[in-house]
Amino acid sequence: MNPYQAPLADMKFLLERVFDAPQTWAELPSVAEVVDMDTALAILDEADKIARDLIHPINRPGDEQGVRFEDAKVITPDGYKAVYDQYAEGGWVGLCGDPEFGGMGMPKMLGVLVDEMAYGGCNAFTLYGSLTAGAALCINAHGSEDLKEKYLPNLYSGQWAGAMDMTEPQAGSDLRNIRTKAVPQEDGSYLISGSKIFITGGDHDLTENVIHLVLAKLPDSNGISLFLVPKIKVDDDGNLGEANGVSVGSIEHKMGLKGSATCVMNYDEAQGYLIGKANRGLVCMFTMMNYERLAIGIQGLGTSQAAYQMASEYAKERLQGQAAGGSDAISDPILVHGDVRRMLLNIRCYTEAGRALSVFTGQQLDIAKFGEGEAQQKAARYVGLLTPVAKAFLSDRGLDAAVMAQQVFGGHGYIRETGIEQLVRDTRIAQIYEGTNGIQAIDFLGRKTTGDDLRTLKEFIQEANNALSDLTHVSADDKALVSSRFDALLATAHFINEHKLTSPALINASAVDFLDAFGHLIYGYFWLLMADKAADHHDVQFAQTKQQLANFYLAKLLPKVDYHLAQVNAGDTSIMAMEAEQF
Numbered sequence: 001m002n003p004y005q006a007p008l009a010d011m012k013f014l015l016e017r018v019f020d021a022p023q024t025w026a027e028l029p030s031v032a033e034v035v036d037m038d039t040a041l042a043i044l045d046e047a048d049k050i051a052r053d054l055i056h057p058i059n060r061p062g063d064e065q066g067v068r069f070e071d072a073k074v075i076t077p078d079g080y081k082a083v084y085d086q087y088a089e090g091g092w093v094g095l096c097g098d099p100e101f102g103g104m105g106m107p108k109m110l111g112v113l114v115d116e117m118a119y120g121g122c123n124a125f126t127l128y129g130s131l132t133a134g135a136a137l138c139i140n141a142h143g144s145e146d147l148k149e150k151y152l153p154n155l156y157s158g159q160w161a162g163a164m165d166m167t168e169p170q171a172g173s174d175l176r177n178i179r180t181k182a183v184p185q186e187d188g189s190y191l192i193s194g195s196k197i198f199i200t201g202g203d204h205d206l207t208e209n210v211i212h213l214v215l216a217k218l219p220d221s222n223g224i225s226l227f228l229v230p231k232i233k234v235d236d237d238g239n240l241g242e243a244n245g246v247s248v249g250s251i252e253h254k255m256g257l258k259g260s261a262t263c264v265m266n267y268d269e270a271q272g273y274l275i276g277k278a279n280r281g282l283v284c285m286f287t288m289m290n291y292e293r294l295a296i297g298i299q300g301l302g303t304s305q306a307a308y309q310m311a312s313e314y315a316k317e318r319l320q321g322q323a324a325g326g327s328d329a330i331s332d333p334i335l336v337h338g339d340v341r342r343m344l345l346n347i348r349c350y351t352e353a354g355r356a357l358s359v360f361t362g363q364q365l366d367i368a369k370f371g372e373g374e375a376q377q378k379a380a381r382y383v384g385l386l387t388p389v390a391k392a393f394l395s396d397r398g399l400d401a402a403v404m405a406q407q408v409f410g411g412h413g414y415i416r417e418t419g420i421e422q423l424v425r426d427t428r429i430a431q432i433y434e435g436t437n438g439i440q441a442i443d444f445l446g447r448k449t450t451g452d453d454l455r456t457l458k459e460f461i462q463e464a465n466n467a468l469s470d471l472t473h474v475s476a477d478d479k480a481l482v483s484s485r486f487d488a489l490l491a492t493a494h495f496i497n498e499h500k501l502t503s504p505a506l507i508n509a510s511a512v513d514f515l516d517a518f519g520h521l522i523y524g525y526f527w528l529l530m531a532d533k534a535a536d537h538h539d540v541q542f543a544q545t546k547q548q549l550a551n552f553y554l555a556k557l558l559p560k561v562d563y564h565l566a567q568v569n570a571g572d573t574s575i576m577a578m579e580a581e582q583f
Helices: 008-018 021-026 037-065 080-089 108-121 123-142 145-156 281-317 338-370 373-408 410-414 420-431 437-449 455-470 476-499 506-534 540-557 560-569
Strands: 068-070 073-075 160-165 181-184 190-200 209-216 225-230 232-234 240-243 246-251 262-275
Touching: 008 021, 008 037, 008 108, 008 338, 008 506, 021 037, 021 108, 021 338, 037 080, 037 108, 037 123, 037 420, 068 246, 080 123, 108 123, 108 281, 108 338, 123 145, 123 160, 123 209, 123 225, 123 262, 123 281, 123 420, 145 160, 145 209, 145 225, 160 190, 160 281, 190 209, 190 225, 209 262, 209 281, 225 232, 225 281, 281 338, 281 373, 281 420, 338 373, 338 506, 338 540, 373 410, 373 420, 373 437, 373 455, 373 506, 410 420, 437 455, 437 476, 437 506, 455 476, 455 506, 476 506, 476 540, 476 560, 506 540, 506 560
Parallel strands: 160 209
Antiparallel strands: 068 073, 181 190, 190 262, 209 225, 225 262, 232 240, 246 262
């Protein structure tokens, strides 16, 4: 299997030319203090080496060996511990963390690219650091100063890990039914009792402590609160003490991500500490959830890039059949075949536009966090709008890419030794966890689009159309292909908004198609941006390739917007007509 190679030229192009990171950072003083473009490029170069030389080599062996549960201990695959130590020592866990507590303070629009490289190297390994960074973000946003000072430095350094503990056997997407209890104590702490399932990184041998963020209910309350529960108690001086009543019941045996420890966690009067306000736990947890949702979208993106790299190399090397117009060779590389090219172009177009979506979303996160006034407020609205799209559309296209890449390999793609089937298995979960993609779509349409009577959607589309009008290297016809579909999307959104009360099932029945229409449309918008910004690139072949990919997207993939809008406009009658007993 070929070593992973990060698409550094494309990443640097997005930062410098398409989204003008230097200007964005210059307008955010707290960001400008810690990073400039030279620093960012150096970080990307180093992250490429880490992903290629450290993380990727443990990908397939870790899948073959998997996590083990022996003598009540969770043991990660051989090599994971050594690689994690180097990864943590390099500061990668705390890359975007608060500098006040030992983080590096890097902007998110840089962080998403580093995340993509790590996921491209190994999905399973990267989850450990991702959950830790998310837990730290939640503690920093909602925890007391004491909790921040006691826990954040060791989380950012990677000395301790973090985990998010929500799901219970009877409470998956609907967390109102959780049964884990928290009993207040005289010293201000709480005793946590209950069980959780599907806890990624719930326990392992990579760090000396695991810090759990646990959703639980207070006595005589139906509200949900959030608690910090360390596996090993931590004293006032930050030293580790005795075990804290946190144990692993078992580990899950999964389709993929076999190097990632997915645990059943038990809490037997474990000491915990309230994060945020009582009965407001979901508000706090969603700080971490939204971070993880973007991260899981990027898991799909990293898979797409790895899949494209493997499939394109194989297509250039594998000899099979002859070109349609004839050939002097006995056999030609399968790259000469139109269907193979179709699949590779699909993967590449979705991947490069997906990378643009991740960087743009990261940019909005940075402005929402570090900006001021109207710009900050608008960015926060855009983050709300784009997060469910980034999670769902990126992960859906990630699985599509893995399956198409496997198809390029033909029968060899079904064989474990080639490595492509692992990508299919590993990325399948991305559509399910951190809120299924159907739930993301309902959030996008029901809350983020019609929830404010289309205000944010209209604002976003108006800004996109203004940007399109300013492009100088894109034809008016190509601009119209995108802008006319923005009009159609808005018309459909108005229809849903007008009928959401009289047809209560409409949003649920239409949400996935509406999100897919929006995703395909903004990818078309991003392709025009990229083609325009590449037109005067110093590398003529780079510019030519971007234009050719944009042409393919506009001709072959953008029309999917029309299909998905037609599905939405067909309404919900045919979906809801059958009685339950007919199924």
